[in-house]
Amino acid sequence: MPVPEILATINAVLVTLSGAFILRGMRAIRRGERDLHMRSMTAAMGLLAVFLVLYVYRFGTYGITPFNGPQWARWVYFSLLSSHILLATVSTPLVLLTLALARQERFERHRRIGRAAYPLWLYVAATGPLVYLMLYHWFG
Secondary structure (H helix, E strand, O other): OOHHHHHHHHHHHHHHHHHHHHHHHHHHHHOOOHHHHHHHHHHHHHHHHHHHHHHHHHHHHHOOOOOOOOHHHHHHHHHHHHHHHHHHHHHHHHHHHHHHHHHOOOHHHHHHHHHHHHHHHHHHHHHHHHHHHHHHHHOO
């Protein structure tokens, strides 16, 4: 397996794990388990930070991986990829703000912004692996 594909696989695993931690964190806070919520969301952030470093390295070193699927799949792929990138760009500052508010113990604002950030962040965590599967496995 070539290095860019290995890095892409690692990134897909990191994003999938972060999504699992997001879900775990939300379940924990709904049950009133603040400590587990904090640890889960911190783990999700850490995984995404590692993802971002590896993604920038892979993109900067190896460039874009072209999509080689059939024409009908190109529309699906690029629609999914576009929404993924757009919502990743929008959700990242919201997630960072939500984390900062929690660290400052400004929980009312943390809760309000977190409710907006959560579905966006979860969508990004879910669509990242789908983009990977379409690019490297289903149509690669």
